[in-house]
């Protein structure tokens with residue numbers, strides 16, 4: 001065990017996520033810089049490190065920082081502009097027109113700062129973001145102190161951000177070059193969806209993903225219409241088309257996978273792909289229910305995502321854990337489907353693994369980065385507490401999050417943000433954009 005320790009976090013419960021099902025009572029997580037040096041019983045820690053600064057969490061559960069495996073962060077500025085519509089009407093009648101009028105680097109920077117603040121307050125320390133102007137999003141995550149994977153997005157149609165697939169790729173790669181050595185910012189290739197990107201561009205993205213070794217982040221099989229349109233246009237289901245174009249592999253993150261039949265599940269499993277399950281967005285857009293228990297049974301790594309704030313409308317991974325656990329039971333008719341500890345693993349380690357970060361984040365153990373979230377379980381609505389994992393998934397909300405660390409740096413202290421934007425400034429920015437969007 002390392003003796004170079006600079007912070008002790010004494011918690012009533014430490015839930016490391018790995019090994020599965022373990023809850024450590026009255027344990028301490030000892031930090032050294034950005035990493036976890038040790039996890040040990042509190043009495044031992046107090047004896048061994050009497051002079052090291054300590055944070056006391058006497059009624060709290062300490063869990064790995066939550067990993068939001070799919071979002072469009074800057075869409076916080078469009079929260080509530082188009083509710084109660086199905087996906088294609090939502091995109092074509094409301095969201096894409098609004099994006100073509102308003103999205104700019106400034107929009108993305110401000111919207112992402114708002115999103116990062118919301119996410120960090122809710123215990124999310126890493127997100128997988130897919131949106132225009134990743135250079136502006138990178139600035140926001142840098143300022144907020146959050147970890148993020150940014151999509152080098154590709155669409156076949158022009159937007160104010162880029163005019164064709166080549167232009168999207170060139171811009172994305174230039175941003176990646178500029179942020180290459182940042183400790184908290186990484187990149188994915190992010191073709192939007194099978195119905196918005198051509199075979200030619202997809203084949204180039206597949207080759208590029210291999211060459212530069214980045215994950216591929218893509219909406220896939222979100223609606224029944226996507227499947228029937230693909231059958232009419234290409235003669236095959238979208239996932240089979242993607243496989244033929246060389247896109248499927250361990251770095252492929254299939255977002256939604258709502259309409260995944262046995263052949264699709266077999267394809268995803270055989271290629272070691274991951275799925276980003278977004279239960280709230282899928283319910284709100286009436287896209288359907290992803291077959292999560294069958295994905296898990298097939299051994300497919302499945303994380304959780306919020307999607308953007310215009311289709312959820314919260315960036316709240318406690319809500320997603322609860323929805324994922326409940327929806328799996330309804331869909332399968334089996335109350336044992338997605339138990340609480342599985343929902344927590346999906347929201348942490350499985351998300352980290354999908355992003356290729358499973359060795360660095362997603363669980364609490366010596367050597368891992370200290371991305372941590374403390375949840376206050378000493379409240380009236382969480383008494384009595386027989387099992388903290390049960391409360392984390394079924395009883396608490398994000399308002400119970402008290403402390404958050406990203407890479408050993410405290411970004412939320414007793415509910416107070418330390419680094420990210422000041423509330424007044426964020427409120428002012430949101431008001432400015434609201435005025436612009438209604439005009």
Ligand SMILES: CSC[C@H]1O[C@@H](n2cnc3c(O)ncnc32)[C@H](O)[C@@H]1O
Nearest residue numbers: 072095130131132153192219307308
């Ligand atoms: C290329 S930037 C991302 C692009 O995706 C749009 N979007 C947001 N949510 C969804 C969804 O659930 N399915 C498909 N597309 C979605 C977003 O508005 C941007 O245009």
Ligand SMILES: [Zn+2]
Nearest residue numbers: 072219307308
């Ligand atoms: Zn999405």
